[in-house]
Amino acid sequence: xxxxxxxxxxxxxxxxxxxxxxxxxxxxxxxxxxxxxxxxxxxxxxxxxxxxxxxxxxxxxxxxxxxxxxxxxxxxxxxxxxxxxxxxxxxxxxxxxxxxxxxxxxxxxxxxxxxxxxxxxxxxxxxxxxxxxxxxx
Amino acid sequence: xxxxxxxxxxxxxxxxxxxxxxxxxxxxxxxxxxxxxxxxxxxxxxxxxxxxxxxxxxxxxxxxxxxxxxxxxxxxxxxxxxxxxxxxxxxxxxxxxxxxxxxxxxxxxxxxxxxxxxxxxxxxxxxxxxxxxxxxxxxxxxxxxxxxxxxxxxxxxxxxxxxxxxxxxxxxxxxxxxxxxxxxxxxxxxxxxxxxxxxxxxxxxxxxxxxxxxxxxxxxxxxxxxxxxxxxxxxxxxxxxxxxxxxxxxxxxxxxxxxxxxxxxxxxxxxxxxxxxxxxxxxxxxxxxxxxxxxxxxxxxxxxxxxxxxxxxxxxxxxxxxxxxxxxxxxxxxxxxxxxxxxxxxxxxxxxxxxxx
Numbered sequence: 102x103x104x105x106x107x108x109x110x111x112x113x114x115x116x117x118x119x120x121x122x123x124x125x126x127x128x129x130x131x132x133x134x135x136x137x138x139x140x141x142x143x144x145x146x147x148x149x150x151x152x153x154x155x156x157x158x159x160x161x162x163x164x165x166x167x168x169x170x171x172x173x174x175x176x177x178x179x180x181x182x183x184x185x186x187x188x189x190x191x192x193x194x195x196x197x198x199x200x201x202x203x204x205x206x207x208x209x210x211x212x213x214x215x216x217x218x219x220x221x222x223x224x225x226x227x228x229x230x231x232x233x234x235x236x237x238x
Numbered sequence: 239x240x241x242x243x244x245x246x247x248x249x250x251x252x253x254x255x256x257x258x259x260x261x262x263x264x265x266x267x268x269x270x271x272x273x274x275x276x277x278x279x280x281x282x283x284x285x286x287x288x289x290x291x292x293x294x295x296x297x298x299x300x301x302x303x304x305x306x307x308x309x310x311x312x313x314x315x316x317x318x319x320x321x322x323x324x325x326x327x328x329x330x331x332x333x334x335x336x337x338x339x340x341x342x343x344x345x346x347x348x349x350x351x352x353x354x355x356x357x358x359x360x361x362x363x364x365x366x367x368x369x370x371x372x373x374x375x376x377x378x379x380x381x382x383x384x385x386x387x388x389x390x391x392x393x394x395x396x397x398x399x400x401x402x403x404x405x406x407x408x409x410x411x412x413x414x415x416x417x418x419x420x421x422x423x424x425x426x427x428x429x430x431x432x433x434x435x436x437x438x439x440x441x442x443x444x445x446x447x448x449x450x451x452x453x454x455x456x457x458x459x460x461x462x463x464x465x466x467x468x469x470x471x472x473x474x475x476x477x478x479x480x481x482x483x484x485x486x487x488x489x490x491x492x493x494x495x496x497x498x499x500x501x502x503x504x505x506x507x508x509x510x511x512x513x514x515x516x517x518x519x520x521x522x523x524x525x526x527x528x529x530x531x532x533x534x535x536x537x538x539x540x541x542x543x544x545x546x547x548x549x550x551x552x553x554x555x556x557x558x559x560x561x562x563x564x565x566x567x568x569x570x571x572x573x574x575x576x577x578x579x580x581x582x583x584x585x586x587x588x589x590x591x592x593x594x595x
Contacts, residue, residue, distance in 0.1 A: 168510070171516045203535070
């Protein structure tokens with residue numbers, strides 16, 4: 102969500118709170134809130150899936166999904182972990198950038214780039230239900 | 239030492255120590271009662287030559303095929319022939335098929351080609367057939383009947399009516415995990431051809447079937463699957479020594495279903511995850527299979543390779559020639575009557591990289 106939109110949303114929420122005569126309660130949210138948040142997340146997951154299958158993410162037409170159908174063999178639940186090829190503990194986003202630069206012959210993304218967030222969201226979504234296992238090989 | 243192991247040693251001696259120790263061999267051996275009848279052929283598959291633009295192709299995939307061809311040419315003893323197992327191209331274009339055919343033309347052996355879905359769905363195999371000939375056929379070699387199937391056909395509605403352009407149809411089928419794809423099949427017409435082709439063949443003749451997709455049902459989501467697998471298997475039933483060799487899966491798989499031994503081959507381009515690595519779907523990888531090592535992407539050719547196959551007992555003996563890993567050998571174990579890895583079948587001997595999750 103952009104900063105501008107976020108400000109607008111907050112302002113709208115404040116107006117609703119004032120008009121409704123209710124104090125906004127930080128620890129309370131509704132079923133509608135949950136549905137909206139899920140929708141926001143799935144929108145980003147969908148964007149991630151589009152990037153995952155896009156021949157335009159790198160420079161040589163190769164897509165992430167060519168080697169990782171359904172983002173399989175990416176093991177997001179194991180990060181951060183010691184990456185023997187780098188000789189240090191690395192994060193999933195670093196490994197995504199490694200793939201962007203090597204097999205896809207592209208440029209790395211900033212770690213907070215919305216595209217990076219979308220890719221990570223998609224990878225994690227495909228791995229839902231698998232227990233966290235940081236450091237696992 | 240079993241007779242089988244003795245033959246294996248003989249074979250290695252014949253192959254020459256240098257070739258065995260330095261080349262990633264994935265040769266197929268068909269073994270017969272009379273060792274003089276033994277022969278070998280090589281199997282290269284799934285090169286996915288991918289056009290970027292103009293004269294540029296994806297370097298990584300090019301190197302995989304170039305290496306397989308070069309190593310196959312260095313084999314001693316010479317294989318009787320080579321099979322290319324399909325998916326020569328990524329999107330079936332003339333540029334990709336021509337570039338791939340040029341690389342294959344360096345092979346110094348008679349080469350048989352199998353159709354893959356990446357070769358087929360742009361023009362339904364028209365240009366491929368111009369380069370390589372018929373899409374299904376059979377031949378006999380030293381007492382073995384070989385059959386090549388086009389197993390990547392699908393429902394007519396999907397092929398002919400669903401997509402606004404040939405390019406889109408190709409793209410939809412090219413995405414392995416694309417839910418808009420469609421299950422592979424041999425189809426009624428080709429099954430009828432197969433039935434007729436097998437009719438005059440003596441039932442004691444060893445059969446070797448080459449197909450791109452597995453003629454068994456492993457995981458539909460990635461088309462590790464042939465929709466009419468059972469119908470094809472039924473046609474093969476009368477032949478006690480039947481072998482099916484397939485590509486498409488980019489990984490080591492082997493299985494036995496009644497009379498049929500199944501063996502997959504490696505890709506030269508890139509490895510695929512085993513279906514159990516996808517946490518959201520059930521799959522049926524053959525329990526017999528000892529998995530290949532997990533790939534290390536920092537080695538561009540890791541978990542790719544080609545195979546050297548010997549045909550001696552009438553059963554395929556598969557030597558996986560792996561570029562950055564210890565070679566694997568899967569052959570009939572006469573004690574169990576099943577294809578087994580000659581080093582790793584015993585769970586106690588399996589190693590951590592063979593665990594996929």
